[in-house]
Amino acid sequence: MPRQSHARASAPKKPTKQERLMAAAVRLFSRQGYAGTSVRDLGKALGIQPGSVYAHIDSKHTMLVQLIDSGIDQYLDAVAELPGTPTEQLRHFVEAHVRVVAEDVNRARVVYHQWRHIQPPDRARIVAKRYAYEQRLRDIIDAGIAAGEFATDLDRSTAVRAVLGMVNWCPEWLPADGSEPSEVVGAGLADLVLASVRVGHGAHHP
Amino acid sequence: MPRQSHARASAPKKPTKQERLMAAAVRLFSRQGYAGTSVRDLGKALGIQPGSVYAHIDSKHTMLVQLIDSGIDQYLDAVAELPGTPTEQLRHFVEAHVRVVAEDVNRARVVYHQWRHIQPPDRARIVAKRYAYEQRLRDIIDAGIAAGEFATDLDRSTAVRAVLGMVNWCPEWLPADGSEPSEVVGAGLADLVLASVRVGHGAHHP
DNA sequence: CCTACCGATCGGTAGG
DNA sequence: CCTACCGATCGGTAGG
Numbered sequence: 044m045p046r047q048s049h050a051r052a053s054a055p056k057k058p059t060k061q062e063r064l065m066a067a068a069v070r071l072f073s074r075q076g077y078a079g080t081s082v083r084d085l086g087k088a089l090g091i092q093p094g095s096v097y098a099h100i101d102s103k104h105t106m107l108v109q110l111i112d113s114g115i116d117q118y119l120d121a122v123a124e125l126p127g128t129p130t131e132q133l134r135h136f137v138e139a140h141v142r143v144v145a146e147d148v149n150r151a152r153v154v155y156h157q158w159r160h161i162q163p164p165d166r167a168r169i170v171a172k173r174y175a176y177e178q179r180l181r182d183i184i185d186a187g188i189a190a191g192e193f194a195t196d197l198d199r200s201t202a203v204r205a206v207l208g209m210v211n212w213c214p215e216w217l218p219a220d221g222s223e224p225s226e227v228v229g230a231g232l233a234d235l236v237l238a239s240v241r242v243g244h245g246a247h248h249p
Numbered sequence: 250m251p252r253q254s255h256a257r258a259s260a261p262k263k264p265t266k267q268e269r270l271m272a273a274a275v276r277l278f279s280r281q282g283y284a285g286t287s288v289r290d291l292g293k294a295l296g297i298q299p300g301s302v303y304a305h306i307d308s309k310h311t312m313l314v315q316l317i318d319s320g321i322d323q324y325l326d327a328v329a330e331l332p333g334t335p336t337e338q339l340r341h342f343v344e345a346h347v348r349v350v351a352e353d354v355n356r357a358r359v360v361y362h363q364w365r366h367i368q369p370p371d372r373a374r375i376v377a378k379r380y381a382y383e384q385r386l387r388d389i390i391d392a393g394i395a396a397g398e399f400a401t402d403l404d405r406s407t408a409v410r411a412v413l414g415m416v417n418w419c420p421e422w423l424p425a426d427g428s429e430p431s432e433v434v435g436a437g438l439a440d441l442v443l444a445s446v447r448v449g450h451g452a453h454h455p
Numbered sequence: 456c457c458t459a460c461c462g463a464t465c466g467g468t469a470g471g
Numbered sequence: 472c473c474t475a476c477c478g479a480t481c482g483g484t485a486g487g
Binding site: 060091092094095098099 | 456457458459460
């Protein structure tokens with residue numbers, strides 16, 4: 044067993060202190076929350092003094108903003124262009140979302156829940172991005188209804204929120220489910236989503 | 250049922266200071282998180298001095314434990330006995346869960362996310378209760394598969410987590426959706442859930 | 456990146 | 472329920 048375990052395999056990526064701080068922030072904000080994480084915790088994670096943290100960051104709040112900004116962008120990028128029919132697009136949407144969650148479940152949890160700690164003026168931009176992502180899903184579902192692929196009596200809002208609920212809950216149990224590859228999990232969730240919105244599954248609630 | 254100190258049955262009851270503190274904690278923990286809420290915030294909400302808060306509570310942590318303990322019990326009680334076939338039970342489960350969420354979305358958010366701030370030894374009991382609730386849903390789904398009402402190729406774990414995700418995400422959007430009664434929302438979500446697990450909706454992912 | 460430090464705030468207590 | 476206070480910790484800064 045080599046002492047330099049992860050030394051440059053293909054790309055010599057040595058993380059900067061700033062990158063290491065951001066990685067520590069993801070882990071700590073996820074487990075203890077933004078308010079429950081001190082700048083001293085971040086320094087301790089890198090083995091430096093509390094005051095030294097500010098040689099690499101502007102403020103604790105700026106770290107949160109950058110983390111969530113880039114985090115939401117990962118989701119937006121992943122579903123920006125989806126090929127195929129609305130049915131296929133919806134499958135791709137769910138699978139892409141689960142893939143991004145699985146890449147870093149801690150980051151996912153921070154993006155979903157810690158945005159409430161973001162203060163104006165950054166907050167407005169974050170909320171707008173979240174809405175844009177929801178709108179992306181809504182458009183797919185609308186197209187599916189219009190194309191006759193999804194049930195015509197489907198309630199758009201309920202469907203959008205049900206799908207987002209399913210995929211956004213993943214970080215709560217994905218880590219404890221390391222046995223299954225995330226692609227399998229994503230495909231399984233996509234199956235359930237498609238079954239729930241597809242036409243021909245019988246009458247809805249009377 | 251344990252003792253109720255001096256509560257009048259079916260009368261306009263005047264909340265005690267302790268009850269008012271718990272109500273304030275629900276609201277503040279939900280919006281700012283447990284760590285982001287100070288005992289001074291709680292005192293301010295009741296118009297009393299910070300130190301006076303301790304005339305009514307033991308500690309901030311005890312408030313969180315009591316809040317989440319009784320909160321989870323609400324969910325367990327709501328689904329303890331569900332009539333009918335597995336299909337009907339699953340519908341009742343979703344509708345009952347959404348009803349409890351709608352009763353107090355702030356409390357729901359605290360129950361779902363702030364339990365991570367609970368320290369041992371209380372933590373073990375909370376985690377066990379959460380697992381018991383999940384097990385309750387798993388049993389219904391297993392019964393539905395065994396009875397031939399749900400798809401035989403349904404993945405139990407995925408189905409359980411998908412359903413929990415849908416209903417547990419409700420507090421994120423229910424407050425913004427005040428126009429629709431929660432019973433309608435619950436029925437709509439139950440429709441989607443039943444459609445996703447029911448037999449005869451076509452082949453799953455190849 | 457360290458030492459040394461700032462004023463503010465934290466959860467909680469003593470003694471009325 | 473108040474006044475007065477405790478030691479600990481907070482986010483952040485000055486000056487090397």
